[in-house]
Amino acid sequence: xxxxxxxxxxxxxxxxxxxxxxxxxxxxxxxxxxxxxxxxxxxxxxxxxxxxxxxxxxxxxxxxxxxxxxxxxxxxxxxxxxxxxxxxxxxxxxxxxxxxxxxxxxxxxxxxxxxxxxxxxxxxxxxxxxxxxxxxxxxxxxxxxxxxxxxxxxxxxxxxxxxxxxxxxxxxxxxxxxxxxxxxxxxxxxxxxxxxxxxxxxxxxxxx
Ligand code: TMP
Numbered sequence: 451x452x453x454x455x456x457x458x459x460x461x462x463x464x465x466x467x468x469x470x471x472x473x474x475x476x477x478x479x480x481x482x483x484x485x486x487x488x489x490x491x492x493x494x495x496x497x498x499x500x501x502x503x504x505x506x507x508x509x510x511x512x513x514x515x516x517x518x519x520x521x522x523x524x525x526x527x528x529x530x531x532x533x534x535x536x537x538x539x540x541x542x543x544x545x546x547x548x549x550x551x552x553x554x555x556x557x558x559x560x561x562x563x564x565x566x567x568x569x570x571x572x573x574x575x576x577x578x579x580x581x582x583x584x585x586x587x588x589x590x591x592x593x594x595x596x597x598x599x600x601x602x603x604x605x606x607x608x609x610x611x612x613x614x615x616x617x618x619x620x621x622x623x624x625x626x627x628x629x630x631x632x633x634x635x636x637x638x639x640x641x642x643x644x645x646x647x648x649x650x651x652x653x654x655x656x657x658x
């Protein structure tokens with residue numbers, strides 16, 4: 451069992467890389483569960499809709515947003531991730547607790563120590579074994595998202611300054627736990643990014 455998470459600023463290309471990475475992990479013979487946050491369960495997907503809905507723009511209090519992300523996460527951990535790991539599977543999750551620290555902590559500048567406590571409560575302390583950071587400049591990431599018609603949502607509408615703080619937050623989180631994080635430069639050809647992702651993940655799986 452191995453719990454792998456993918457993190458990155460908006461527009462880092464995470465979501466389009468995951469199906470290919472999942473295919474490579476399965477082709478190497480591993481039993482894999484792929485999931486995402488917010489969402490990944492029927493309850494979590496409903497919570498995701500509330501968080502993302504543009505009609506709530508400017509209305510949702512930051513504390514509400516924080517707690518909704520944790521509600522989705524608690525459901526995912528207990529319904530999907532822990533059972534999969536207990537069954538000896540590999541879990542690949544598109545965003546996890548580090549997104550709360552990067553977006554709500556560094557982005558919205560909410561107290562990090564308080565956030566860590568709330569995250570601990572939501573996850574029961576479940577931490578990824580490996581976290582892949584798809585690192586991209588805030589403007590480049592937002593341009594990618596804006597060009598992707600239909601993908602623009604309430605979270606993207608925050609100011610670019612917010613997204614710069616998110617990226618800097620990811621750098622700080624990765625620097626604090628170098629054994630868990632691997633940073634991959636994401637403003638490149640998608641095939642090159644995929645090759646790096648596969649190499650890191652398959653090496654880690656083989657060397658366990
Ligand atoms: P995504 O599914 O396209 O990555 O969108 C999820 C958005 O929600 C993205 O802008 C990051 C944000 N987010 C947080 O702000 N906090 C969190 O804890 C999580 C999981 C996501």
